[in-house]
Amino acid sequence: MGNPAGLPSIYADKPIELALAKVITSFPVNTFLENLAIPAAGYAYAPDGTIFVTNHEVGEIVRITLDGNQQIHASVEGKVSGLAFTANGGLIATGWNADSIPVVSLIASDGTVETLLTLPEAIFLNGITPLSGTQYLTADSYRGAIWLIDIAQRRGSIWLEHSMLARSNSENVIPAANGLKRFGDFLYVSNTEKMLLLRIPVGIGNEPGEPEIFVEQTNIDDFAFDVEGSLYGATHIYNSVVRIASDRSTTIIAQAESGVIGSTAVAFGQSEDDCTAIYVVTNGGMFLPPPTGVVPANVVRLEVGKAGYPLARE
Template sequence: MGNSAGLPPIYADTQIELVPAKVITSFPVNTFLENLAMPAAGYAYAPDGTIFVSNHEIGKIVRITPDGNQQIYATVEGKVSGLAFTTNGDLVTTGWNADSIPVVSLVKSDGTVERLLTLPDAIFLNGITPLSDTQYLTADSYRGAIWLIDIAQPRGSIWLEHPMLARSSSENVTPAANGLKRFGGFLYVSNTEKMLLLRIPLGIGDEPGEPEIFVEQTNIDDFAFDVEGNLYGATHIYNSVVRIASDRSTTIIAQAEDGVICSTAVAFGQGKGDVYDGLCLRTAILYVVTNGGMSLPPPTGVVPANVVRLEVGKTGYPLT
């Protein structure tokens, strides 16, 4: 992974263990794929392996089937950033309306869009993740805060506002608090502008504790956890995907040559299961979306935005 753009060499000495990678579909040059989500199994509108991707700049949510076929699933007025599925298969989205005011919307399984909330006190709603069946947390990348969204009410309120979630300067356009995911008793948050991966303890009633630095000098956009607690992160302008183990060690698992130029988000799917010695060994599949270098073009210029499939290992499940 080269550093020809003159970026800080934060991954120069990082171990590299590349995994099998395949581009499953591409979008035209200057398409900003921002996020992706995969529903639970069993929904007729989304056969197993279906991916939903946010095309940020034009407010489109695209449904991608396992063979790479693209279909417009929904159109959100303005721009769309984060995606998260509800327990009944609807999609919660963050973004801006046509007047650049932050909004939270609900996309039904038939693709219809319902405006849930307008949040004029927010600035830049970004990643979103479930906290409970009806409550979600979303990062506000420019306010330096995390909002609590209750889709049943619906209503929104500040869950945590903290200097560690904020930018170093309000003039810096790089997002601060960006991706966020819960694992165990913590909420993990990437502060991309400060190159930090943060960890926030969850107290009684999922109230936030004091943020702490989990990993520093790492450029993470959005990320996902596997069942063992390994974090897989899109490094955006560093044109790679990394795995951060629970001991905080980092390994590069995909590079620009694998199609992950300006990787923005990752999410887990599942591959084919094989039976071996009483276990179903299922290939763990990580999907990656990119913007092809729109944020920081490579020497060759901006390239098509990709959805990339990474095979990151095997997970065993007992046969029943």
């Protein structure tokens, strides 16, 4: 697959089994697509196959159909990072407001944006995932913490703050705790700066246990699980997508020529004829440009042959 200049060769000895790839749509060079959410089949407010994508730098949530049509669904005054669905068909998003204060926003099905809460004690809210009911967990990439967000109570509190979620160097701009998803009784979290994939037990009251290292030397941004427990991760500056099986083995399933330069996040398709595919969003290499320079940001479909794990669907 090649290794971007100056980076550790952490995937050099990993097997390659490239999935069938198709670029669904592209955005102009220097567009930072950060996250995506795909509604369940039969979603009342959009046809099956619709993808909602965060355009980080400009604070937009873009609605994309499988024929590549793009439409701005909502705009926030600031930047937008993580994205997940709410029970009533809306969206919850993390980011910063116009004053650079971390904020959690609610987006109604018609695109209306409402500030749910500001979190001035947070630093960099990133990936977000459902926990239970009206509760969500969101990673704070620079504080080294995970916040519990209750959209019914309109309240945010620290769920877990831990050295394993933090950066090894507070001057490093690479996010630490980044993507997070629950599978069974564990919450999995990527610490991108430390190149770790972590696993945190979740108790019967949804309280956190002690984090442990699940996989070392892997550069994961955001990710999704299939029903068998395999994790599909965007490697961002490594310009690839990897599959990490439940036995912790890694296989490369997409690389630069698949259209995933600067891959940032992954989500499973939800419709009956699309549930064995993942969708990947990219930034075209903005953080670490390839030798040819930054390329257009893509939304790429990869056929992986397994359906997504329900609790990981977003």
